[in-house]
Amino acid sequence: MKLSTLDVTVVAVYAVSLLVLAQWVSREKAGHSKNTSDYFLAGRALPWWAIGASLIAANISAEQIIGMSGSAWVLGIAIGAYEWMAAVTLIIVGKWVLPVFLKHKIYTMPQFLEERYDHRVRSVMATFWLGVYVFVNLTSILWLGALAVNTVTGIDLVWGLVGLAAFATAYSLYGGLKAVALTDIIQVTLLVLGGLLIAWIALDEVGGGAGPLAGFAMLVDKFPEKFDMIFTKDSPHYALLPGISVLVGGMWIMNLSYWGFNQYIIQRALAAKSTREAQKGIMFAAYLKMLMPVIVVLPGVAAVMLAPDLEAPDKAYPTLMNLLPAGLLGLVFAALIAAIVSSLASMMNSISTIFTMDLYRHFGNGHKSEHHLVRVGRLASLTAIVIAVIVARPLLGQFDQAFQYIQEFTGFFTPGVCALFILGIFWKRTTANGALGTALGSAIFSVALKLFWPELPFIDRVGLVFLLCIATGMIISLSQPVEVHPDAIEYKDVDTATSSGFNIAGLGVVLMLIALYATWW
Secondary structure, eight states: OOOOHHHHHHHHHHHHHHHHHHHHHTOOOTTOOOOHHHHHHGGGOBOHHHHHHHHHHHHOSHHHHTHHHHHHHHHOGGGGHHHHHHHHHHHHIIIIIHHHHHHHTOSOHHHHHHHHSOHHHHHHHHHHHHHHIIIIIIHHHHHHHHHHHHHHHOOOHHHHHHHHHHHHHHHHTTTTHHHHHHHHHHHHHHHHHHHHHHHHHHHHHHTTTSOHHHHHHHHHHHOGGGGOSSOOTTSTTTTTSOTTHHHHSHHHHHHHHHHHSOHHHHHHHHTBSSHHHHHHHHHHHHHHHHHHHHHHTHHHHHHHHHOTTOSSGGGHHHHHGGGSOTTHHHHHHHHHHHHHHHHHHHHHHHHHHHIIIIIGGGSSSSOOOHHHHHHHHHHHHHHHHHHHHHHHHHHHTTOSOHHHHHHHHHTTTHHHHHHHHHHHHHOTTOOHHHHHHHHHHHHHHHHHHHHHOTTSOHHHHHHHHHHHHHHHHHHHHHHSOOOOOTTOOOGGGSOOOOOHHHHHHHHHHHHHHHHHHHHHO
């Protein structure tokens, strides 16, 4: 399929507008040059709407739009649990976790770990995150994005990789987080508008032109198995989403690790004007997450009827784009590009922040100026995206459901990350050695269970490894002499009070989640 002249014009207008806006918001007052707070945390001045929009723009990319739609083609709406459970997780993070980080005024998650434990924990986790961000997250976003571009336009995958990388670099490299976050409102608007548009048209097509509601009813009638939210043990998909564990097991650990302790995500909230502003932004993001399955899951389910013979599940969403007329195709394609490049830019900024503030800044003993650190951060961003372009195809080219690959791979490490922070925040007795044991135990326990208990669903494995990591950290800490770390957190001194508006909005999210599972159980 080729883009028409009108489609190309729409995409070009979007691209030019984004580049111009990014340069405008990145400008500095006369006589002022960017310091590390400006570049990595947008001067700690982000408003709630920018925080909420940027959280979603960073999160929703080709990994979700392409990967989750592909999984929905196979599994049905049950895959939407990742989105709906994330909405509740955001509320938990906003109330009980984020106030701790904002009180400490940190730049990065490894920095927090150094302040709470010691430099060894910071170095281990900073190195780990850099590896995962470059070789898993950045590469997956690029690869799935290039796959979508190839399907829609016919552009060669290599040129798609290079083009997406160049675009993300062009609008984010100079301005840093401020350029990314303050332009993400455009990205999210396009993402939601384009996603709803393709869902509407796909469902209308299923219904034979009788409207999206008729199409939805027809899908429920013809493919009831695609609307099972909880899989039983006799389901062929049980290993991917193991029954009630989706609601009470390892998915909570994966979500808490991703939304609460992941630099790539939490960096936006760390840049807030205040705790209340950050909490409003997180609630905005939670409601957007409740909407996301309509955008990234329903099209995949519709493709079961509209494109039943796909050669690979991840082709579902790009194939549905063939239904769009000229002009609208350009709009949806621009929305897809927006989702990809905003995530790429966010990931690049987080990589540069961790490398610069947690590793490079501690090399040697000489003084490193703010201007020098910003320059190093830009170089780190550029290096990371170049590496990702080179390794994307070798790493991901052989997978037909990249979303599931990403979830399972990260599931080896997220239990330890989650346990590490929970012990550090809520148990003063945790020692640095206990923290290291917790972090290293995650990989050891995960690999052992994968080898010796291969039939254990990976979500259940995540939950079990989390408990083992907590036990490991506590045992090691208790085996050492009683000595509370001087920077151990007095949680009772952390202000976790939230406004009535936050509490009411949070209750609304919980009630919607209950209604969804009560209806589609």
